Amino acid sequence: MTYQDPTMTQDSALITDPDWWRGAVIYQIYPRSYQDSTGDGIGDLAGIIQRLPHVASLGVDAIWLSPFFTSPMLDFGYDVSDYRDVDPMFGTLSDFDELIAKAHELGIKIIIDLVLSHTSDQHPWFIESRADRTNDKADWFVWADPKLDGTPPNNWLSIFGGPAWQWDTSRQQYFLHNFLAEQPDLNFHNAEVRQELLDVARFWLDRGVDGFRLDTVNFYYCDAQLRDNPALPLEERNDNIAPAVNPYNHQEHLYDKNQPENLGFLQDLRSLLNEYDAITTVGEVGDSQRGSEIQATYTGGGDKLHMAYDFALLCQAHPTGTRVAEIMQTAESFGSDSWGCWAYSNHDVERHSSRWNLSDAAQRTYAALLMSLRGSVCIYQGEELGLSEADVAFEDLQDPYGIRFWPKFKGRDGCRTPMVWKSDNQNGGFSEGTPWLPVSADHLSKSVQAQENTPGSMLTFYRRLIAFRKEQLPLLKGIFELLHADDTHIRFVREHNGQSILCAFNLSEEEQSFDLPAGAWTMDSKAPFTISRDGAKVTLPAWQAAFAVTLGSNTGDSSDG
Template identity: 50%
Template sequence: MVVGSTYPAVISRQESPDWWRSAFIYQIYPRSFMDSSGDGVGDLAGILQKLDYVMSLGVDAIWISPFFKSPMKDFGYDISDYCAVDPIFGTLQDFQQILAAAHQRGLKVLIDQVWNHTSDQHPWFQESRSSRDNPKADWYVWADPKPDGTPPTNWLATFGGSVWTWEPRRQQYYLHNFLVEQPDLNWYNLEVIEAIKQVARFWLDMGVDGFRLDVVNFYLYDRQLRDNPQRPANQPRPAGAAPNDPFFSQLNLYNFCQPNIAEVLQPIRQLMDEYPGSTTLAEISSAEDTIATSSEYVRGRDRLHMAYNSSLMNDEPLTHERLYQLIAQVEAAFGDGVICWTAGTHDFPRLKSRWSKFHVSADVQEQFDHLFVALLISLRGSCCIYQGDELGLTQAEIPFEKMQDPFGIAGYPSMLGRDGSRTPMPWYKDQPQAGFTTALEPWLPIPAEHQRAAVDVQAADPNSLLNQYRQLIHWRRQQPALRQGQLTLLPMPAPVLAFIRHCRQQKLLCVFNLSFDSAQLSLTPYPGCQDQTETGFTYQRQGDRLELPPYGVYFGELSQ
């Protein structure tokens, strides 16, 4: 696809306030997207340079991971000033240029907001830790030790060790669910909520279209400070959890996912409602039942707008049974709430590597990759892809001496860190550092196999995964049933997964063969079914008999 100089007709969020209900979102990790300054680290000006590429995908919005002032202990998820841009990424004016250019191209802009915790260098925490009676003494979670002097609870931090760290000046422990340098804000304090709302207003007044909210289900903790029980040996770990991660050795009942979360979500939603068409995308992390928990955060019109979870981010094959149950669970749990279907982010191993081990040949893997794009654009709700997944990038193997991720370094070699999914975007196959930077070395190395999958190579190949994403996302925009329709699962025998997306204007039959072998089915129950050939998938049809190749896909329009 060649992108011309003209941009699509721009529909503002005020004109289409429910745009987010079926949005296709593209996640940009700034450090690894494009380096304009030549220092080896991606930046805001680099994002601006590549907005036409993003627009060519046909997506509705971009989500930009943190670019705020930070000591970078967790690469921007430890914020020391919510309203300032870190110099490594550029300036506030650079971001305003992105905002204007994105809106000119019809793209909405979501920015990451890390409201569960701050950096320990944030002025709020510096004041809070200084004494027990300062104005911000209760802005973070502080607790006295147990009578024997040990931490208040046995809770574990997601990055290892206890969630509690001793502060000599207060003679108390503070809570940090992540790094020691990331103290948790106290969301039971109304002053904290008001301060967070002021941060949100700063960005909304600037023109951002919404927020991706980091680890929303960690906002509240059990105020009785009860210990977590140990996980029974026969109880499975949540979706996406590594089998050897000590964090999941406990049943995390009291350190997060508390039932009274609606009390703190309502003020956020009320604020967003003051900006019609703005939206929130909640990350639900580490929950025992990711689907049920996610649905709680978007239920009704007084909570958040969308939520995503790790249900598609674990190392399991996408079988007929698994997908049928997953879709059925989502449909039952979410109702009118919106799930954001997400199979990859900067926090999880690349989806290509998670699933390629289940396929026996490169040809079958390629067919599966294309099937997954079709599935993603067909499900009810919004969806999000992480930069590079449209190229089919694999999980990079980073040698220890090149690792940057504190989680990966601390857990090495038993735990897989996050560096392997954060390597820079390969733009040009034959340029040094894949055209990402002019520096001799980028902040993380670029694997040779990524360079071979560069944007320029795939853009020139009409059958590439990149062009399949482009074709299907653009096609999706033209299908009322996929943008606003309901979903009805069909009782097809394995390995065929099928459902109908339907609204007043259109009914679409969506069929997926989740098998290494060809599959046949009858279209007799769907008289007058018209093939949607513009999706580019191949199949054999004779009358009402349909044969799909391994990992084949079929779309057909049904009469109303």
């Protein structure tokens, strides 16, 4: 939280709790799709500046800004060709500096997306590295000789399909790419590479950023011996990270990522961050089998990442009360000093309202559940409007991932269509030109304009929900104690410094009831749901949540079980 006194000067108003990130609500902006200020159909930094008042109105603490660096845009900015500049389609470094300044004036922090595991094949580092085997950057990327029969050095697979190795005719070697062949992986075993990436982080810290979202943070190191991954038993396979049609799910990824050396680099990064005030990090952990364990390991001890997320709530599996309880208890089992950052939607996955086929009421209840879990929270642009996944025709697809696996997997374009600001034109107020992806006609009726002054709208609900969360210190920083969970109901207590809040959620179409635990509980009138009680008995209508508070410390459950 940013603590501000009206008598403070602007500079002193930016003095921040160093733990502001703990319990923060972070709003992800995908720059290409937020607001176009030039009419070229692509969102930009000036457009984001224009829309900062909307972000501020939500009450969020920070913006996570997806990549805006110079890039050939084969993976839309996640293929970086210059870490220290803004791609002209998004603006200039001066625009970025203005964005930082304007956001800070509004009390919003800026977290930028750093893609350190790989670069574009157009990056000068790779161009030099691939020239021959003796140049100064020859060992800056992961190169390997072929097997005697000319095939790749091992069986590693790319998340985007096919082998993770690409033959290079200049060096007569293979290079590693965990994603597109045009995204070669950096060699973190090289100390010069690690130092250069730390210098990149320092460059942006010196420009005033408040932290980093670290893309594919568990992919930095690969096994130095390049050993084969073992097969993953059929019963252990899932589509948390890659779609079911992708053979990537057939391997146990023991050697192409998740290497122990990664901890040392994260410690070095944290040491750098500690030179600056109130900086944070949130790491993306892409692993289907050990995501929770890696998340806890990377954030525990106070000397690595501040927080991290895996795909436990970003996957296809429906978040029943039982499943959410298992996720939270697993996270808790790895240590109380670790810190998660929970999300349902982002730029990589189908929007959760469509993924889980949620009604309007169900979206609200799940949003309240998300805001009540122990950890920080990310919400994705348009989530506050209740947007569904857009249906993008094959001929309009831009995402190489979707094009590769169409039609069984349609890629990520459906969650990346432009933000809708107005309902009175086909582009939704996003652009005066032709948008890079078509605006969904189904989204227009849910625009910011349509919901802005409507008391019962999803937008109004999110504003009220975030404000409620910020008023409850136990929801921000408290411990988590599970009271009850089944597929249609979950109930738990959050407690901090003697203050407790009981959170109960009916995840079904049927009315449910429960008894409050022993103690002096009061239904919280500020909560975005109005729930009745009869003595200790609380009745939850379909898709409703209840919040009760007490100053007592007794959270034992004497309920219906």
